[in-house]
Amino acid sequence: MAKDTRLQKMLADCGVASRRKAEEMIQAGWVTVNGETAHIGDKVDPRRDRVAVKGRPVQARGKNVYIMLHKPRGYITTMSDEMGRRCVAELVKDIPERIYPVGRLDRESEGLLLMTNDGEFANKMVHPSMHVPKVYRVTIRPGITEDQLTQMSVGMEIDGEKTLPASVRVLEQQQGRVVLEIVLQQGRNRQIRKMCEQLGLEVARLKRIAMGPVKLGMLQPGQYRELTKEEIKGLLASARAHARRGAQLEPPPHGPRPSHRPGSSRRK
Structure with missing residues (x-):
């Protein structure tokens, strides 16, 4: 069987981490394939190769999970922290699937944070060309x-x-x-x-x-809910639409006309 799946993609598809984080894991020497230390650029056959992270076998992912979390202030956007700081993993402990954040909000910021175990979805949401x-x-x-x-x-x-x-x-x-x-x-x-x-x-x-089309609404800090199918489709559609317009968004040498017109948006 041909090994045609990049290792970082396989790790993302299995819900281990985003592609970028998976690459960091590979570079750190945490990932092995059939007992051998993996390297960036390695390809695998997910059905035959034995992949492990820090000695723990990587299991095929079950169902896809997509949630939106209202991240409170004071939490860092990661699933673990060596310094013992509060992280968003504490807020989704009751979710059995291994999910991870899509993008990030810094520690003192709050609000809507997407989380998933779908690597392809996460990659489309954060890829620089998408402009969601x-x-x-x-x-x-x-x-x-x-x-x-x-x-x-x-x-x-x-x-x-x-x-x-x-x-x-x-x-x-x-x-x-x-x-x-x-x-x-x-x-x-x-x-x-x-x-x-x-x-x-x-x-x-x-x-x-x-x-994109997903709004925080009345979700309270620390609470989360699953995205609807319509919201997931809407996010993907928004990513595709803005990817097509991406080149138009790049600022010309002297800059575009400002979206703010002086005096037009101030409330009296």
């Missing part, structure tokens, strides 16, 4: 100017690379406090916090309230 839109409600201090709103909208230079255009609008404005809705088309690490830091703004609260 993510909606955040962000409370900042002390306030924000029209110029700062425009900079966030058209894209900013972060870690040597310009961000894609974002939709930014003011939801609430009080003395020393502004609530924004920010829609990102990409998933760069701590993007909103880095944008705000660069503009001299303090992020008091950051909450993801939607991803």
